[in-house]
Amino acid sequence: MSRGWRAFTSLLLVAAFALLAVPVGLNLAQAVEWPAAGPEPVVSTPAAQQAPRGLSAAPLLEAEPPAAPAIDSKVLGKALDEALKYDGAGDITAIVTEASSGEVVYDRGGSEPRVPASNMKLLTAAAALSTMGADARFSTEVVRGTSPGAVVLRAGGDALLGAGESKPDEVRGHAGLQTLAEAAAKRIGTDDYRGSLKVQLDDSAFAGPVINPAWAAADVQAGEIAPIHPIALHGGRVRSDGTGAYAPDPGLAAAQAFRDALAEAVADRGIKVEAEVERRDAADDAPVLAAVESATVGAQANYMLLHSDNYVAEVLARNLALASGKPGSFGGGTEAIKEALAQLEIPLDGLLITDACGLSLGNRVSAVQIAAVVREITSGSNVHLRAALDGLPVAGLSGTLDGRFTGGAAGGAGLVRAKTGTLNAVTSLGGYAVSPEGHMFIFAFVANGLQGSAEPPRAAVDRAAAVLAGCGCR
Numbered sequence: 001m002s003r004g005w006r007a008f009t010s011l012l013l014v015a016a017f018a019l020l021a022v023p024v025g026l027n028l029a030q031a032v033e034w035p036a037a038g039p040e041p042v043v044s045t046p047a048a049q050q051a052p053r054g055l056s057a058a059p060l061l062e063a064e065p066p067a068a069p070a071i072d073s074k075v076l077g078k079a080l081d082e083a084l085k086y087d088g089a090g091d092i093t094a095i096v097t098e099a100s101s102g103e104v105v106y107d108r109g110g111s112e113p114r115v116p117a118s119n120m121k122l123l124t125a126a127a128a129l130s131t132m133g134a135d136a137r138f139s140t141e142v143v144r145g146t147s148p149g150a151v152v153l154r155a156g157g158d159a160l161l162g163a164g165e166s167k168p169d170e171v172r173g174h175a176g177l178q179t180l181a182e183a184a185a186k187r188i189g190t191d192d193y194r195g196s197l198k199v200q201l202d203d204s205a206f207a208g209p210v211i212n213p214a215w216a217a218a219d220v221q222a223g224e225i226a227p228i229h230p231i232a233l234h235g236g237r238v239r240s241d242g243t244g245a246y247a248p249d250p251g252l253a254a255a256q257a258f259r260d261a262l263a264e265a266v267a268d269r270g271i272k273v274e275a276e277v278e279r280r281d282a283a284d285d286a287p288v289l290a291a292v293e294s295a296t297v298g299a300q301a302n303y304m305l306l307h308s309d310n311y312v313a314e315v316l317a318r319n320l321a322l323a324s325g326k327p328g329s330f331g332g333g334t335e336a337i338k339e340a341l342a343q344l345e346i347p348l349d350g351l352l353i354t355d356a357c358g359l360s361l362g363n364r365v366s367a368v369q370i371a372a373v374v375r376e377i378t379s380g381s382n383v384h385l386r387a388a389l390d391g392l393p394v395a396g397l398s399g400t401l402d403g404r405f406t407g408g409a410a411g412g413a414g415l416v417r418a419k420t421g422t423l424n425a426v427t428s429l430g431g432y433a434v435s436p437e438g439h440m441f442i443f444a445f446v447a448n449g450l451q452g453s454a455e456p457p458r459a460a461v462d463r464a465a466a467v468l469a470g471c472g473c474r
Helices: 003-031 073-083 117-132 177-185 217-221 250-269 297-307 310-323 330-343 367-379 383-391 407-412 455-470
Strands: 091-098 104-108 139-144 150-154 158-161 198-202 231-233 288-293 416-423 426-434 440-448
Touching: 073 091, 073 104, 073 455, 091 367, 091 455, 117 297, 117 310, 117 330, 117 367, 117 383, 117 416, 117 426, 139 158, 139 177, 150 250, 158 310, 177 250, 177 288, 198 250, 231 250, 297 310, 297 383, 310 330, 367 383, 367 426, 367 440, 407 455, 416 455, 426 455, 440 455
Parallel strands: 150 198, 158 231
Antiparallel strands: 091 104, 091 440, 139 150, 139 288, 416 426, 426 440
């Protein structure tokens, strides 16, 4: 055999022995007890493969939004001055502040006391909410009368009763007189009322005259307001939708509706109810047969602001007076409003309040005071005032701003929220707007001394509010 062939065969034998050594080694590793292993070596895992300890911030978001750019008051003032121009008598005072800082960015005689018209309702809402609380309710009760065969409908301050069944999801008609009558009927036994049943009305919760002497007789005769009682249907109105003419005597109209519902509820038991309803006070400790609860003060304040409801405003003010320990009178209500505003630290210089709804020409409120109330509602420390936010009409879309903010003011439609005010010589607008750059502007515009049509100054204040809603302000 040649030397080359012997070398080749040797290499084959080495390779074969190497292949056999692998399984032998593995078997020996399983059979032999090896010494305990030492500490495991530290392995450095790449950061991308490690379990996360927390969530990373999204790359396109920041912990805090960037601050809105500074407002150039000169640029803003020039735009507002131009917007507030109109042809005709009278003039407009104004104030605009930045909500977060309270900085005044525009002032046009804003401290001058003026007739505010229905912007007065902003003060009434803030006072009612801060004193009574947004969740307070008013109870309407049926109690036993002092005379045989009598039941008494005892008024508790709800002017938004409905004649039918209670509607828990509504403000107007939240408490229904039919529901009240049916509940009371279950407590009326035939043994207690063998003859006819009498319905009496106790509406003594309020005191003093039912018509405010500060109101112009022409406004009362024109149906702008009605006698104020602590009980009424539909905000004192005849129609169930809360519009149209007022009832001549809203309290008695509510009692008559209750009487009719009660007569129907007891008819199948042979009990007759006398047709006539009389006023008579109930005993303080009279047993309660049934009761219904109103919508909350927050909901009623919203209703008042959205629809600029004069009657609801005046009833809220008298309820506020009672809650403040004062007589439920016009004077008690106006005093309670002023005291509540003082507690909210609203400036009171020159403030004169003669009614709660703004119908009186004797009211004097500055644009500064109106704006201060709006700022408390939007940004103040009293959370009960937040309930009034939903009541501010949306420009061009809801409440008394439905149909406004057209033409040159169209840019503010859907972006401005504000309370309106209108009398023969007055137009006012108080509310807020948020600019595209994130500034919330609180504003109040009050025009007095108008003659003829109020449309030109009304369009002017709408334009001014629209400027705030679209202003770059730099």
